[in-house]
Structures are given as structure tokens and as C-alpha cells.
Amino acid sequence: MSKFLYQSLLFFFFYSSITAQQIQNEVEPPYNIKTVSFVQNGSNVVPIFELGSSFAFQFDDLFGNEANYYYEILHCDYDWKPTAIPKIDYINGLDNQRINDYSNSFNTLQIYSHYRLSFPNQFTTQLKLSGNYMLRILNEDRELVLSRKFILYENHSTVTAQVKRSRNLSNIDYKQNLDFAILSNDIAFQTPLQNVKVLLLQNGNFNTAIKNIVPQYTIGNQLVYKYDKETQFWGGNEFLYFENKDIRAASNNVAKVGSNGDIYNAHLYTNAARGNQIYTNYEDVNGNFVVKNINASNNDIEADYAWVYFTLSAPAFRLNKDIYITGMFNNYSLSPEYKMDYNTDKAVFEKAIMIKQGFTNFQFTVADKKGVIDNENAIDGNFYQTENEYTILVYYKEATDRYQRVIGKGNANSINIVN
Numbered sequence: 001m002s003k004f005l006y007q008s009l010l011f012f013f014f015y016s017s018i019t020a021q022q023i024q025n026e027v028e029p030p031y032n033i034k035t036v037s038f039v040q041n042g043s044n045v046v047p048i049f050e051l052g053s054s055f056a057f058q059f060d061d062l063f064g065n066e067a068n069y070y071y072e073i074l075h076c077d078y079d080w081k082p083t084a085i086p087k088i089d090y091i092n093g094l095d096n097q098r099i100n101d102y103s104n105s106f107n108t109l110q111i112y113s114h115y116r117l118s119f120p121n122q123f124t125t126q127l128k129l130s131g132n133y134m135l136r137i138l139n140e141d142r143e144l145v146l147s148r149k150f151i152l153y154e155n156h157s158t159v160t161a162q163v164k165r166s167r168n169l170s171n172i173d174y175k176q177n178l179d180f181a182i183l184s185n186d187i188a189f190q191t192p193l194q195n196v197k198v199l200l201l202q203n204g205n206f207n208t209a210i211k212n213i214v215p216q217y218t219i220g221n222q223l224v225y226k227y228d229k230e231t232q233f234w235g236g237n238e239f240l241y242f243e244n245k246d247i248r249a250a251s252n253n254v255a256k257v258g259s260n261g262d263i264y265n266a267h268l269y270t271n272a273a274r275g276n277q278i279y280t281n282y283e284d285v286n287g288n289f290v291v292k293n294i295n296a297s298n299n300d301i302e303a304d305y306a307w308v309y310f311t312l313s314a315p316a317f318r319l320n321k322d323i324y325i326t327g328m329f330n331n332y333s334l335s336p337e338y339k340m341d342y343n344t345d346k347a348v349f350e351k352a353i354m355i356k357q358g359f360t361n362f363q364f365t366v367a368d369k370k371g372v373i374d375n376e377n378a379i380d381g382n383f384y385q386t387e388n389e390y391t392i393l394v395y396y397k398e399a400t401d402r403y404q405r406v407i408g409k410g411n412a413n414s415i416n417i418v419n
Contacts (some may be wrong), residue, residue, distance in 0.1 A: 005015040024080045024134045026206075027208055028335045029146035032062040034112070034305070035291065035356045036331065037369040038150060044288055044328065046204030048391065048409065051130045056118045057148070058300070059137075060356070064111035068140040071097045071117055073124070076132040078197050078211075078395050078404045080149070085129070085402055092126035099176035103301050110263050110305035110354075130154045131395075146248065148331070149206060149405060151393065158183045159392050159410025163417045165384050167228040174382035176414050182215075182223040182394050190398050197395040197404070203231045203286040205332050207373060234375035235386040235414070239284040239327065239361035241316050242268050245292045247304050247357045257306075259298075263354075264306040268349065271364075273314035275381035278302065284361050286389045289329040292358035303357050311351040312340060313365060314379055321374060323349055327362040334371050340364075388414045 029036060036059040038047040049055050061067055073095045075083050087095065101116045129152070136147045161180035166172045178200060187194060193214050200210040206210070213230050215223035225231060245253040247264050248327055250257050256267040274280075296302030310325055317323070323340045326332045330353075340349040364379040375382070394408040 002087065008233070009116070011211070024074060024076055024082060024147070026149055026331070026334055027136075027144055027147040028331075029059070033146060033353065034062060034317045035329070036146065036148065037328070038148070039135075044290070046328075046391070047114060047148065048203070048204075048393070049150065049152055050409075051152045051154050054119065055150075056116055057135060057150075058114065058116045059146075060105075060112040060114050060316050061303070062110065062112045062354075063097065064113050066104065066113050067104065069115060070096060070138045070140070071147065072096055072136040073097060074134040074136065075129060075403070076134055078132065078199075079347050080132055080134070082134075083131075083403050085256055090127060090129040092128060093120075093124045095124055097123040105304075106298070107302060108304040109259075112305070114300050127152060128138070129403060131403055132406075137289040137301035138223060140216075142228060153393060153406035153409045155408065156185050156187050156405075157394050157408030158185060159394060159408050160408050161412035163388075163390065163412050163414040165233060165417060165419050171232075173384055174235055176232070176235050176384060176386075176388065177413065178227050178390055178392070180231075180410060180412070181225065181292065182408060183409075184221045184407075187396065189221055189223070189396070190219075192218060195397055195399075198225070199393040200231060200233075201391040201393075202236075204328065204389070204391065205287070206274070207332050207334075208233070208375070217283065218256070222251045223316070233388070233390075234378065235382045235384050236293055236363070236375070236378060236388065237274055237279070237383060237386055238282055239287055239363050240380075241284060241359065241361050242266070242308065243359045244306060244308075244357045245294045245359065247293070247306055259306075264304060264357075265305070265309065266306045268311065270311040270313055272313065273316065275362075275377045275379060277381070279383040280383045281385065281387075284387070285359075286387075287328045287332075287361045287363070289327065289360040290358045291356050305354050305356050307352050308353045308355045308360075310340070310362075312351065312379070313347075314349060314364075315347065317349075317379065319374070319377060321366050321368050321377075323379060324365045324367060325353060325362050326365045326370055327360065329355060329360050329362070332365070334365070334373075336366050343353060385416065386414065390414070
């Protein structure tokens with residue numbers, strides 16, 4: 001073997017091992033990819049599924065040219081680093097296959113191609129292991145277009161949870177605290193302080209997740225978490241919303257509609273910052289969205305897109321940070337596409353975003369230049385009364401295991417908050 005070839009092989013294996021250990025962060029899609037979501041039972045959902053269940057992933061390509069897209073599935077550990085498990089051990093079938101289920105928009109001003117990837121499918125007949133997964137979408141040149149996290153869990157433990165007010169008087173009116181316990185159904189926990197990990201989510205938002213919380217104490221095979229500070233979330237406020245199921249009519253929170261000849265426009269009423277107002281209870285769907293055209297029979301391809309014009313009046317906002325419009329419709333993204341601009345003439349923040357018609361929850365998120373979210377100084381304030389949905393995931397790995405299983409899932413809602 002030549003010296004050059006030997007050095008090349010050494011570099012290849014060294015680079016491969018470095019890449020395998022890199023944390024997998026979600027890659028935001030380009031401008032032409034919209035309405036990216038996981039779907040189960042016909043609804044957009046937080047991507048947490050029971051092992052063996054069916055679900056789908058879908059998105060629209062505004063170029064509408066029936067481009068070729070491929071998918072790849074990576075099994076990851078608790079910290080979202082790819083595991084060393086061969087794909088044959090966690091996939092029955094194949095990945096790196098073309099997405100064949102797609103169709104073009106019908107009777108819409110904005111053309112697009114709608115892609116749907118179901119699990120299981122003809123190529124990937126089963127995902128065999130629980131845990132963290134990264135779904136990667138590639139173009140025909142095998143370049144990464146976007147990626148999304150999803151989690152598969154097993155039912156080997158029971159998680160009971162209760163949302164309580166903060167014990168700290170300085171933030172008792174602004175934060176919510178999770179008390180929970182994990183009881184194994186059929187596993188004898190081995191050294192749970194090291195082997196059991198949890199992931200706490202508020203409204204399915206991975207950007208504000210709480211991790212690496214160890215059990216406070218154990219009672220037999222039950223792990224108890226009753227922290228005062230470590231498991232607290234800022235309460236936030238109820239999500240704002242708009243509805244344009246009839247895209248040609250001004251309806252809920254849409255002040256004016258129009259068209260520039262190419263696509264519909266929807267101008268929303270100006271939103272005032274609610275941080276200094278009293279809490280007002282009204283129904284939301286915790287950041288979710290529904291694609292709907294009341295005049296259509298197939299919303300996936302007959303719902304149109306509109307430029308939605310957002311306006312925010314926040315005269316007290318003086319921080320050297322940015323304001324973004326976020327929700328499940330854009331995966332709580334902090335990309336420049338969703339950053340609001342300040343209009344000095346009108347003294348308001350403005351942004352136009354292309355969104356598929358229907359019902360959409362959104363919120364205003366404050367973050368610095370590095371993408372660190374400032375929940376404490378939220379535009380719409382923090383209230384302990386806010387209705388939030390919480391998810392607790394339990395990870396477990398014994399000394400002989402090759403990967404961290406997700407052995408349980410629990411839910412709690414702050415509508416039942418107690419002191």
C-alpha cells in the first residue's frame with residue numbers, strides 16, 4: 001500500500017469518527033420549503049411517537065417542479081449525537097430512498113409540490129429501537145435540505161406529573177414548576193442516578209427543553225423529582241392566532257385581505273405587547289396550526305399560501321435583542337426569515353411571512369444575536385395562569401446496553417396548576 005493511500009485512509013476514518021460524534025442540530029429549510037410538519041391521525045403533532053405506531057412527515061416545495069427528494073434516518077443518543085449502532089439494527093428495510101408520494105397544488109395562486117413520507121413505508125418497514133432520531137431530507141445531489149428531530153418511546157414506566165406554582169416568591173407569579181415521579185413497570189433500575197435521564201418539554205418546543213435532571217430521591221423502584229428550581233419553566237402567555245380558512249375574507253384577527261396579482265395578502269390587526277397587561281384567558285392550541293381551506297376537499301394540495309403581515313406595538317422594548325415570530329408552523333425557528341424589522345416612521349415592528357392558509361398559533365420570541373432566547377423579558381409577559389402542555393420523557397441505559405432507550409412518557413397540563 002502506498003504511503004499516500006495509507007494517509008488518505010487514515011484521514012477518512014478519522015474524519016468519519018469525528019463526524020459520528022457531532023451533535024445533530026436541526027437544519028432549517030431554504031425559503032422554498034414550507035409547512036414542514038409531522039402528522040398522526042390527520043393532525044400536526046409534536047414528533048413523539050410510540051414505538052411501532054404509524055406517522056408521517058410532510059412539506060411543500062414552492063418551486064412546484066416535482067423535484068427529487070430523499071430521506072435518511074439517524075439514530076441518536078440522549079445528547080443528539082449519532083450512535084454507533086448499524087442501521088440494520090434499527091431499521092427494517094432501507095433508508096436513503098426517494099420520496100415517491102408527492103402531488104402538485106390544485107387551483108391555488110401559489111404553486112407548490114406537496115411531499116409526504118409515511119412510516120412505515122415500502123422501503124422502511126419498521127423502526128425497531130426507541131430513542132432519539134434525526135430525519136434528514138436530501139436533494140438529488142445528496143445535499144442536506146432540512147432535518148427534523150423525532151422521538152420513539154416504549155411503555156415500560158409510568159410517569160405521574162403535577163404542575164405547581166414556583167416556591168420562590170420573586171417569580172411565583174411568572175413561573176410554573178413540574179413535580180413528577182417515575183415508576184418502573186417491569187424494569188429494575190440499575191444505578192438510576194447515572195442510568196436514568198429525563199427530557200422536559202413545554203408545548204413541544206425543543207429550544208426551551210430542560211435536561212440532565214437527576215432524581216431527587218428514590219422510593220423502591222420509584223424515582224421522585226420534587227425540585228424547586230431545576231424543573232421550572234417560564235409561564236409565558238397564551239399564543240396569539242389568526243384564521244384565514246376563507247383566504248378572500250377578513251375574519252378572526254385578519255383586518256384586511258388583498259392580492260398583489262400573484263398571491264393573497266392578509267394584514268393582521270396590530271398586536272400590542274401584553275407584558276404589562278393583566279392575564280387574559282382564551283383558548284389556544286399551544287403553538288400548533290391547522291391547514292384548512294373551507295372550499296377544498298383536499299387541504300394538502302388545495303390550501304393556498306398568503307403573505308401574512310404581522311405588526312407589533314412594543315414601545316417599552318429597549319433590549320439590544322431581536323424579536324421573532326415563532327410557532328409550530330415554523331418549528332419555533334429563529335432564522336432571519338422570521339425576524340421582525342422596526343419601522344421608525346410608524347414606531348412598530350413589522351414582518352411579512354408566507355404561510356399556508358388555515359388556523360395558526362404564533363408568539364413573539366425575544367432572542368440575542370447568538371439565538372439565546374430571553375424568556376424572562378418576553379414581549380407578552382409571563383403568567384403562572386397560562387395554560388401550557390408539558391411532556392416528560394424517560395431515558396434509560398444499563399451497563400450492557402448499546403443505546404439509551406426511551407422507556408416512558410408522561411404529560412401534564414398547567415390548567416390544573418396547584419400551589
